[in-house]
Amino acid sequence: MTGRIEARLVELGVSLPDAPAPAANYVPQVTVGDLVFVSGQVSMADGAFITGKLGADMDVAAGAQAARTCAISLLAQVRKACDGDLDRLVRVVKLTGFVNSTPDFGDQPKVVNGASDFLVEVLGDAGRHSRSAVSAASLPFGVAVEVEGIFQIRP
Template identity: 70%
Template sequence: MSVDAKLQSLGLTLPEAPAPAANYVPYVVVGDMVYVSGQISADENGLITGTLGADLDVEAGQYAARRCALSLLAQVKAACGGDLGRLKRVVKLGAFVNSTADFTQQPQVVNGASDVLVDILGDAGRHARAAVSAPSLPMGVAVEIDGVFQIDG
């Protein structure tokens, strides 16, 4: 099943690839690798803001992380000229969770991204990752995730 067909079967739609918020590019392609800049948590209603352990629970954080993953895929699609069929695998995610000093469930929050990538891509969605706490993130968002992806060259 194609990635687009799998997204449709899951009832998911990729957002438009977000434009950078500062002086950087959204992705860089080097050989068969795509390095995607950090994607902040947002949905059709705007930014998903808040702090895990204060005003957001793990479930809300997982939703925010899931939205980051969909934005990552949107950037990969743009890097592939609109053809997600070129995506071979997710290599690594680097995730930052806006959380209080005593919140320790960053890995569970980032599972929202990891799970949706595996749901969409199967084994090609399995990846290495880091999930760390941050005392604040740009524009007050709950989660920011960057990624490395392998594509057909």
């Protein structure tokens, strides 16, 4: 039986990938009480990194799309932390978005909106969250965006 969140993803034409494996010496998510802390998820599509630097070779719309892919990976990690039952997700608590951008680029919030807007589209009010959107001189693998998150779940 498909849960309500998975059904909503299907309505939106989104298929969650398997939770991405960590790229270094860390774990992809840690559960403490009713909170799941998800490590930074990098922008990927079809198994390939979405690379670029905002303000140089990537525009805000493309950056927002890259951030959306990060949010999809965040949900995949939450699903894994919830033993496959995404309906245990209560709410998104906080996102931190890192945007690979030039020193003069100032639209990091518009880029990270790609992740925020997607989570609200999927989860409604439970997707509304606190957030930081910051510039980074570079990100792993040259990706355009990396987003980490904190999520509240039901035990």
